[in-house]
Amino acid sequence: MELKERISIEDIDGKKIKIRLVEPEDNSSAILTHYLHNYNNGIKKYYEEDAREYINEFIKYKELENKVKFDVEEAIQQLLFQVENVPFPTPKNYTFKFIDLFAGIGGFRLALQNSGGKCVFTSEWDKYAQITYRANFGEVPFGDITKESAKKYIPDEFDVLCGGFPCQPFSNAGLRKGFEDTRGTLFFDVADIINRKKENGTPIKVIFLENVKGLKTHDKGNTLKTIIATLKELGYNVAEKVLNSKNFGVPQNRERIFIVGWLKDSEKSFNFPLGMDNDSNPIFKSEDLHKTKLTSVKSILIENPGDKYTISDRLHAGHLRRRKEHKEKGNGFGFSLFNGESVYTNTISARYYKDGSEILIEQKDANPRKLTPREAANLQGYDKQFVIPVSDVQAYKQFGNSVSVPVIQTIFSEIKKQLL
Ligand SMILES: C[S@@+](CC[C@H](N)C(=O)[O-])C[C@H]1O[C@@H](n2cnc3c(N)ncnc32)[C@H](O)[C@@H]1O
Structure with missing residues (x-):
């Protein structure tokens, strides 16, 4: 018989129904949306049993x-239509x-989808970032990710692992500089996932990681050394490079470290692009960096930001x-003013929501203003x-934490x- 009432994922989210499978860490809507997103490929088997149970209970x-x-x-x-009817x-x-x-709000996902990739698993525990992620990708x-209740759903069939994991010191670093030294950190969970796929006979082809530039000097360089040693121990060649967003067509001075690992037996090597030119071609030599895509802060500003972004007289x-x-x-510390003619801004960080002091936009006959969330999005x-x-507040945190999409792309x- 026909469905009289429209069925929606919200009903399942909203716990109108009691589900036997609900665990302390409730992944029910993740399981359901991952199932639906993989409905037409072999990956659906990882989510099928649990997802079907939710749907049956709901019905x-x-x-x-x-x-x-x-x-x-x-x-x-009906549910399939909902998860694919997204931006x-x-x-x-x-x-x-x-x-x-x-995953944050999916900066990697956006760039990799633009390159013809299909995401088959995603993890991000912040509930506000999850809201943004779902509104844009339907998942x-x-x-x-440190919990088995999430890890056990990672499929075997995928080519690339990407992630910007939070940087933490390795307490045992310096002993062996390898996999076991990283236990108790979030990088350990990345390494654990890589190791599980290797042991399964389905090794991941490429590892693509991002982190703050400070990772290079973190714990006197030990943290980065241990990460590289661990990836090598797991069978990967590794290249790393600090790159600046301003060389990739966005007007922001943002330096981040990128780490790429690829299977040792592939006899390949990797050469990082240092920037991109006006035709979006990669630039490989530092002496060619003057050819980078020309842009200015004007390109990210919107027309009518509204008064609420103008800072108060008191601030x-x-x-x-x-x-x-x-x-x-x-010392030079203070707030930083920019205008449309500026070539690039400072780095936008997750703390931008506090007072916006790192990037304020000059205004005629008024106090300076903060970027709007849309401008923060443009800047990334x-x-x-x-x-x-x-x-x-959440939007500033999310864009401040995010990668610059054109750099990843x-x-x-x-x-x-x-x-690949
Ligand atoms: C630097 S941000 C990455 C942002 C992302 N690259 C983007 O483009 O939006 C790191 C993210 O890891 C998430 N995170 C930290 N610990 C986690 C955990 N144990 N499980 C899942 N997500 C976690 C944080 O909530 C944060 O959003």
């Missing part, structure tokens, strides 16, 4: 409530598969006072269609050419 509930019969296949068709659906003819760890990320006075005090002490190279469904097109 039973609906039948009791409405006293009519519901058809499971029709319910699935950034799976590319039609994808050529490789990847997993998106520490709810799994929660805490402005505070900024001016601190700047004066710092100047007198001889996010597409105009990217939906921002959360509060300004340029590096990834080289990974595809050179390594």
Whole structure:
């Protein structure tokens, strides 16, 4: 019989139904959306049993409530439509598969989908980042990746693992500099996933990681050394490079370290692009960096930001006072002003929501203003269609934590050419 009432993932999210499988860490909507997103490929088997159970329980509930019969296949068709009716659906003819760890709002996913990739697993535990992720990609990320309740759903069939994992010291670092030294950190979980796939006979072809530039000097260089040693121990060649977003067509001075690992037995090597030119071609030599794509802060500013982003007289006075005090002490700290003509801004960080002091935009006849969330999105190279469904505070945190999409996309097109 026909579905009288529209069935939706929200009903399952909203726990209208009691599900036997619900664990302390509730991944039910992640399981369901991953199932639906992989409905037409072999990956669906990893999610099928649990997802079907949710759908059946849900239908039973609906039948009791409405006293009519519901058809499971029709319910699935409706749900399928919902998860693909989003701004950034799976590319039609994808050529490789990847997993998106520490996914944030999906900066890696956007870039890899643009390169023809299909995401088959994602994890991000922050509930606000999950909201943004789902609104744009139609998939709810799994929660805490250190937990078996998330890890056990990672499929075997994928080519690339990507993630910007939080940087932590390795307490035993320096002993052996390898896999076991990383236990208790989030990098250990990355290494553990790589190791499981290796032991399974389905080794991951490429590892693509991002981190703050400070990783290089973190714990006197031990942290990065241990990460590289661990990837080598797991059978990978490794290349790393600090790159600046301003060389990739976004007007932001943002330095980040990128680490690429590829299987040792592949006899390949990897050459990082250092930037991209006006035609979006990669640049490989530092002496060619003057040919980078020309842009200015004007390119990310919107027309009518609204008054609410103008900082108050009190905050402005505070900024001016601190700047004066710092100047007198001889250090340069203070707030930073930019305008449309500026070539690039400072780095936008997750703390931008506090007072915006790192990037303020000059205004005629008014106090300076903060960037709007949309401008923060533009500054990180996010597409105009990217939906921002959360509060300004959450949005600043999310874009501040994110990768610059064009940087990931340029590096990834080289990974595809050179390594996949
Ligand atoms: C630096 S951000 C990565 C942002 C991402 N690359 C993007 O483009 O939006 C690191 C993310 O890891 C998430 N995270 C930290 N620990 C986690 C865990 N145990 N399980 C899942 N996600 C975690 C944080 O919530 C944060 O969003």
